[in-house]
Amino acid sequence: MSTREGSWAWILQRLTAVLLLALLGAHFFVLHFVPSETYITFSGVAARLQGVLFWVIDFGLLVISLYHGLNGVRAVALDYWPRVDRSLSLALIIIGLIATLYGGRALTVFIRGM
């Protein structure tokens, strides 16, 4: 990876970190401190996801947390195996894309409510 790409990864890691502080805080607060249903059920989550705000928060969390997490794995791995950058990055990008599509599909099932 070139220095230019590396510094973008560095900036994005900080940017996603700040976004996660806000989004994860909201996620945690909604699920544990807003009194709603006692148990998590499909219908309850589907009802909540009809609001655009939750839609944005959940899709945002999916993409941003995957980027931040997998880029973190990359940073750790490169400290021990500095030569695997290209193949490692490719593998992590594929994992991230699959998880985004699979998780995104799950969210659309909730939004459609069926």
Add this chain to the structure above:
Amino acid sequence: MYPLKHSPVRANPDLLPRHYRQGMWAWILHRLTGLGIVLFLLMHIWEISSVNRGGGAAFNETMNALRNPLAAFGELVLFIAVLYHGINGIRLILFDLGIGVRRQRALFWGVLVVSGALLALGLSAFLRLIFGTAPALVPWR
């Protein structure tokens, strides 16, 4: 890139865990909590995506199966990891902005204090989760 020909731990005894000082503990804890949280994240996506595999019924079944003491304990560990990683992350971003670098040790203790305070607050939600009762969600209520 530098190939790791010689073990940095052997070259520099400061890198042995028993010689770690605050900054090193802050760094290694940030790594370990980060890796743990990624593992949880992938499991979390898999478990929520049970709707992809069997619709709402499968989702409700998965949520029921996860309502057990082991999962609750796992959530507590996750909560502690996220608190530490997030608050230490603020410390790291402040350093990137050139703030507080000279006071990094004091700030590490600050991170532990703030994490501990938020943990105490969050524990009320966990008590409800673990014991199935519904005490006040915030201590001042």
